[in-house]
Amino acid sequence: MSDPVLTVAESLKDRARAALGSRNLILVGLMGAGKSSVGRIVAHQLGIPFVDSDAEIERVSRMSIGELFAAYGEEEFRALETRVMKRLLKNGPRVVSTGGGAFINDRTRKHIKKGGVSVWLKADLDVLWERVNKRDTRPLLKTENPKQTLENLMNARYPIYELADLTVLSRDVRKELMAEEVLKAVIDARTESAA
Ligand SMILES: Nc1ncnc2c1ncn2[C@@H]1O[C@H](COP(=O)(O)OP(=O)(O)OP(=O)(O)O)[C@@H](O)[C@H]1O
Ligand SMILES: O=C(O)C1=C[C@@H](O)[C@@H](O)[C@H](O)C1
Numbered sequence: 730m731s732d733p734v735l736t737v738a739e740s741l742k743d744r745a746r747a748a749l750g751s752r753n754l755i756l757v758g759l760m761g762a763g764k765s766s767v768g769r770i771v772a773h774q775l776g777i778p779f780v781d782s783d784a785e786i787e788r789v790s791r792m793s794i795g796e797l798f799a800a801y802g803e804e805e806f807r808a809l810e811t812r813v814m815k816r817l818l819k820n821g822p823r824v825v826s827t828g829g830g831a832f833i834n835d836r837t838r839k840h841i842k843k844g845g846v847s848v849w850l851k852a853d854l855d856v857l858w859e860r861v862n863k864r865d866t867r868p869l870l871k872t873e874n875p876k877q878t879l880e881n882l883m884n885a886r887y888p889i890y891e892l893a894d895l896t897v898l899s900r901d902v903r904k905e906l907m908a909e910e911v912l913k914a915v916i917d918a919r920t921e922s923a924a
């Protein structure tokens with residue numbers, strides 16, 4: 730006999746996959762929201778390719794994000810990010826996890842909006858801080874008071890992340906559960922738009 734729990738989970742994946750069609754699923758949000766780690770699981774669950782824009786930028790430039798910021802500055806980094814995102818979004822369906830500032834850039838946001846369903850992983854300051862303060866690889870947080878900087882970024886960026894198609898609350902639960910909530914949001918959005 731089939732396991733009922735497994736059957737529900739399977740049906741969640743199938744329904745989300747059908748709702749997505751050939752569109753990309755693009756995760757946006759601040760540093761530490763879980764875009765890279767949750768995105769990888771979502772892609773695995775959907776059985777579609779996963780790509781992370783920060784990792785792709787590092788691959789094509791053969792430099793780390795920190796080195797890119799130091800050598801060329803943020804503006805050049807954003808221009809490169811726009812080009813990379815445009816290319817990554819050309820062929821769907823994929824799960825694309827973005828860098829924290831990608832959706833904030835007007836040109837990149839237009840590509841994202843055109844390229845698929847955007848999901849904002851929204852988290853509160855303490856959740857984000859607990860996660861990002863363990864590593865010092867994020868150039869924008871190399872300040873005197875990085876927690877304050879993170880809060881300033883939240884205040885400036887949250888009104889823009891709100892422009893994403895869907896929002897999922899990111900918190901300290903298992904990453905697999907976060908991934909399931911992303912799938913459910915995709916299904917619900919499809920159901921609502923069909924109603
Ligand atoms: N639901 C979760 N519960 C506990 N830890 C998590 C959760 N989601 C992510 N993390 C951890 O938080 C850290 C940051 O996650 P991740 O790299 O996925 O964030 P991100 O949104 O991609 O950040 P960035 O914009 O800097 O790339 C990682 O160490 C990851 O393991
Ligand atoms: O929030 C941001 O602007 C950034 C987030 C990271 O993912 C990297 O893309 C880079 O450190 C910039």
Ligand SMILES: [Mg+2]
Nearest residue numbers: 764765783827
């Ligand atoms: Mg990431």
